[in-house]
Amino acid sequence: MLKTDLPPSYEESRNHPYGNPHGNYPQPPGYGFPAYGIPPQPPVPYPVQPGMQPPPAVRHCPAFHCPGVPPIIPTYGPSGVPRSSPSTGDAEGFASPGAWDSRAIRHAFIQKVYLILAAQLIVTVAIVAVFTFVDPVRSFVVQNPAVYWASFAIYFVTYIVLVCCEKPRRVFPWNLILLCVFTLAMSYMTGTISSYYDTKAVFLALLITAVVCVIVTVFCFQTKVDFTSCTGLFCVLAMVFLVIGIVTAIVLSFQYVPWLHMLYAAIGAIVYTLFLAYHTQLLMGNRAYALSPEEYIYGALAxxxxIVQIFMFLVQITGASSE
Structure with a gap:
């Protein structure tokens, strides 16, 4: 046996990092990372001695591209879909189809609310015109105050029944029937109030109400101010206005004070203008609070x-100024 075929001594194996440099031992595996300036070497067959088991096979893979492992780990969004997936939108920032579907539902809801509101206002304007232009009807209401007070009773009873029985998922036909009854009751009450004022005052109040409603609606759809986040403030404002109304009614029942009546009407017009802005933003769906698409009856009712309350307060102001 030659000397070169002998196994290395202890000192030679200890000093050399990879064993005997003169033997036929394999090169160290690259572990997927080629050495600097040295191409990856193919594995050299390990000399198997009699009675020894061969070493386990070593898996050699190119650097950073092992089979079965993706080169880039995808990131996932909140819905569990990879952000690189084309279903969630491209790099230009287009919205996903789900966002467009919800926006279409919200637009259909707003359209339905304003269609119902337009029908209610047409009925109210027609009834107010009857009480204003038909002299026998106007004279009958003025000569019989019981008709005036009966309109208030019908309005409050219908309003309470409609609020208590409003079921969004059972909207047809009972809620629509109650809504029609409520519209007729409030139109009747508005007509009886208008019969006590001059025709010019009624027209002026109607014109101012239309201008105020258009301005408030455009403002609510364009502004970044969120009225729906001030629900507590609006609740307090409603309680304060209710107390002011009760005190004003008690004072005016003993002695009529014109300036107090006008002040109360001006405060009422301002308060209900703010409520109109609040209820308009509830329809939009992009604020702190929003109505459900199934609650279009409540949205139209609010x-x-x-609008009718703004008109009634304005007709009191314009009627007093014309006198």
Whole structure:
């Protein structure tokens, strides 16, 4: 046996990092990373001695590209879909189809609310015109105050029944029937109030109400101010206005004070203008609070009450100024 075929001594194996440099031992594996300036070497067959087991096979893979492992780990969004997926939008920032579907539902909801509101206002304007232009009807209401007070009773009873029985998922036909009854009751009450004032005052109040509603609606759809986040403030404002109304009614029942009546009407017009802005933003769906798409009856009812109340307060102001 030659000397070169002998196994290395202890000192030679200890001093050399890879064993005997003169033997036929394999090169160290690259572990997927080629050495600097040295191409990866193919594995050299390990000399198997009699009675020894061969070493386990070593898996050699190119650097950073092992089979079965993706080169880039995808990131996932909140919905569990990879952000690089084309279904969530491209790099230009386009919205996903789900966002467009919800926006279409919200637009259909707003359209439905304003269609119902337009029908209610047409009925109210027609009934107010009857009480204003038909002299026998106007004279009958003025000569019989019971008709005037009966309109208030019908309005409050219908309003309470409609609020208590409003079921968004059972909207047809009972809620629509109650809404029609409520519209007729409030139109009747508005007509009886208008019969006590001059025709010019009624027209002026109607014109101012239309201008105020258009301005408030455009402002709510364009502004960044969120009225729906001030729900507590609006609740306090409603309580204060209710107390002011009760005190004003008690004072005016003993002695009529014109300036107090006008002050109360001006405060009422301002308060219901703010409520109109609040209820308009509830329809939009992009604020702190929003109505459900199934609650279009409530949305139309809220806007209708605000507009009619603004008209009734304005007709009191314009009627007093014309006198």
């Amino acid at each position: 806007l209708y009450v605000d």
